[in-house]
Amino acid sequence: MSIGLLKTFYGSHRWTKCRNAYFVAVYGLCEKCGAPGEIVHHKEPICLNDLKHNIDKVFGWDNLELVCRQCHELAHSKRIDGLTFDDNGDIVFVETAAQMDMKRDDE
Numbered sequence: 001m002s003i004g005l006l007k008t009f010y011g012s013h014r015w016t017k018c019r020n021a022y023f024v025a026v027y028g029l030c031e032k033c034g035a036p037g038e039i040v041h042h043k044e045p046i047c048l049n050d051l052k053h054n055i056d057k058v059f060g061w062d063n064l065e066l067v068c069r070q071c072h073e074l075a076h077s078k079r080i081d082g083l084t085f086d087d088n089g090d091i092v093f094v095e096t097a098a099q100m101d102m103k104r105d106d107e
């Protein structure tokens with residue numbers, strides 16, 4: 001359920017405006033390697049609670065970073081398991097491959 005709400009957030013008008021403004025402010029280039037930027041990433045990953053109680057972390061430019069797809073995957077693969085990325089944006093929570101294998105075994 002929480003996954004759906006986060007997806008709704010990433011599709012929201014307010015987030016789209018915020019990320020577009022940030023994109024322009026950093027000249028549309030990846031802040032890590034200088035390649036064309038694709039994803040406005042949250043340096044501190046956000047959760048549903050932040051959408052309600054910590055809106056500065058969600059929309060504050062201090063916590064944003066424009067990155068290319070490669071740098072984005074690198075940024076996440078370093079620290080979080082069970083996450084993947086959707087085509088337009090940021091993190092999506094998924095079951096790990098191991099958990100899915102276990103389920104198949106149960107059936």
Ligand SMILES: [Zn+2]
Nearest residue numbers: 030033068071
């Ligand atoms: Zn990059």
Ligand SMILES: [Zn+2]
Nearest residue numbers: 041042090091
């Ligand atoms: Zn990210």
